[in-house]
Amino acid sequence: MHLNASAPPPTPTRARTVGVVIAAVLLLVGGLLLTYPDRAGAAADPLISNGRPATASSVESSALGPQNAVDGAPATRWASAEGKDPQWISVDLGATADVTRVALRWEAAYAKAYRIEVSADGATWTRLASETAGNGGTDDWTALSGQGRYLRVYGTARGTSYGYSLYEVEVYGTFDGGPPPTGAFTVVAAGDIAAQCTASDSGCAHPKTAALAQRINPKFYLTMGDNQYDDARIADYRAYYDKTWGVFKDRTHPVPGNHETYDPAGSLVGYKSYFGAIAYPQGKSYYSFDEGSWHFIALDSNSFDQSAQIDWLKADLAHNSKACIAAYWHHPLYSSGGHGNDPVSKPVWKILYAARTDLVLNGHDHHYERFAPQDPDGRATADGIVEIVGGMGGAEPYPIENVQPNSQKRISGQYGVLKLDFTDSGYGWTYVGTDDQIKDTSPKYACH
Template sequence: MRLSASAPPRRTTTPFSLVLAAVLLLVGGLLLALPDRAGAAADTLISQGRPATSSSVEDGTFGPEKAFDGDSATRWASAEGVDPQWLRVDLGPSATVSRVKLVWEAAYATAYRVEISADGVAWTRLATETAGNGGTDDWTGLTGQGRHLRVYGTARGTPYGYSLYTVEVYGTSGTTPPPTGSFSVVAAGDIAAQCTASSSSCAHPKTAALAQRLAPAFYLTMGDNQYDDALLSDFRNYYDKSWGAFKAKTRPVPGNHETYDPAGPLAGYKAYFGSIAYPQGEPYYSYDQGNWHFVALDSNSFDDPAQIQWLKDDLARNTKGCVAAYFHHPLYSSGGHGNDPVSKPVWKILYAAGADLVLNGHDHHYERFAPQDPDGRATSAGIVEIVGGMGGAEPYDIETVQPNSQKRISGTYGVLRLDLTDTTYTWQYVGVDDRVKDSAPTYTCH
């Protein structure tokens, strides 16, 4: 092992040299004389189990989380034959990194960088490899601070892709180990225009690929899943070719376009999703994950007394500490459709039950609001609303900025990545270029 001391960051030697070094240690009895091993042992592992993303995956069995699961038999693998590729981990706010250990599979990098970033946009280089030969690379003596760390591969050592059994990041972090019950969710609304990946301007295949790379526990859609009239044939020809790849892990709700089907309102939507969208026999339903209760609603029929009574009863039965609801029409929006009062009675029910988060689509932009009550008054006891209608449909302009609106982005396709724990939630709006466009504060559940 090359010592780091005050020199620039170094890495271990090749696998053959490691074997030779082990023999010398056994023969010479020198194990206790290596100060860098003692120093490495004092480092704290801060990356295990943390949320991870990647530029691509070979398939669903080689997701980015595999490199951080503590299992040396599992691995992340990128798509084959494409440079560059990257693997990224969220270490939590204000992590300090002193060491990064990489264990490569046969598909290794001959050239790569280890980088750190506070916001996932601007990156600082911690280490550079230009003559990699696989095996184990142990970079010590690093000095870096930020939230996100990534391994950025620029040249492959094989015709395949990049593949890492483990990435171990050592240092200090304010959120290690991960908070209790943590999981991630990817969400978007207003998704499948009538186009496919054969058109470079078609956005929903790009948002679907991004959603898969983020590797969440499950996916939410906030309506208008398929344009224009949500026919079953259109679902099969367009949505199914992109977001349909993870249909089994999707929990959808309908939008107004799902009501335009000539065969009947929601006919194509129901035929395509089946029990996924109707797990309780209606287009509204609920489920739990961790300490979260999720309520999926059909805002096309908020005037239906049966749905309203179901919502009241469902919230009365809830025993979870955090509540999120999602439906198509936002009560508040700065976009072309603007505020939709049809949602106000539902907001009043949710607010009275102490709900924390509401997700909507309908307007084709991204927007987040400060906590507010149903009348639009800012209050710490209020509901946080997110408009996330940038899943693939043509963007809408921002028109009239509403009170309590904190951030608005139009013209950039992307998805929401929500990070939830037993007591908190936060999120990022990630563009199809894999750049984080907005990071929200961390909120504590009511």
């Protein structure tokens, strides 16, 4: 059965199909795949959401993440937590687009009422279309007219007692300045993470940052040390970190902080026992790996005074063939927080600066801060290194104490994660709070 509602442009047109019934009929008459009504009228605009990063307000389980709604596979799906309104799923299109059509394929847990919205920054949303009498199946909205980088389906009333579940969110349109750069991928990063508390304690932050990190569903995760408090014993890793950030351990590239050295069993013993080869892929507590056009260098700032790591770093950079370089470790050279600037990192900065490194990520101070490009001596320069302090993963926040030169933005007291967007020629990021709101957006940088 088809229920249609239409009006003159720019009012969107929706064709609604009860998916299970139609699919069964088509299979009986010829084994055809489900097709959408009114598709011919919008065929000129390409599908621009497939494979793009997706986030959601919640997930029913790790197997039902938001990425399933943009993978082009009809059998996979996103599902929200059950019994709660509102819920949403958002797609990052990668660049500003003119959106002309959105097709939603609902699972049995559908939305009775929802909005389709677009946003330039992921924070301020404009409504494209709304539904108040949904009945599941497929909703195909055509004749849409909206512009933004992000598209969100925001459910306000469930059609069942369950949650919201979508097999596919298909967004059609055209990009204003051409399609997003190739080689794009997303990374989530944070430091100073797991206090000795669990989700049963409403004030415990690391379960919330882990849930946010999982909703973003990046290519991989980075940790910038002090992963487990207070002395990183293996028993504490298993009791706390493993229950939250450990859910995606196999996609994590960690580094140790100073708290990992406090283990009574020996420096880094619990850290190494918990992460194993993930933290020691090259047999040392420092290592490197590649993704796309990027070379990532994971360093152990507890041993910057040892020549073995410095010699390894020089050799690693000499053999690097990637166009862009990012490095991460625990102790920041520059910070406006309680620990302040840490000169232990300056010799490493000099080596990285000479190799035209683009980005450095650190923790240690429990706040968020970004710096303008600068050289190892703190002089602003266009070919300098961009540093981010990201120690807001769950440990008690530190106040801002002494604002450093070239510090562009500082946030203390709000837990969250870095959502880093890399392309084959540049990068940018947002700081996302545990309330799913974007707290800061960086400039867009080109690789050196």
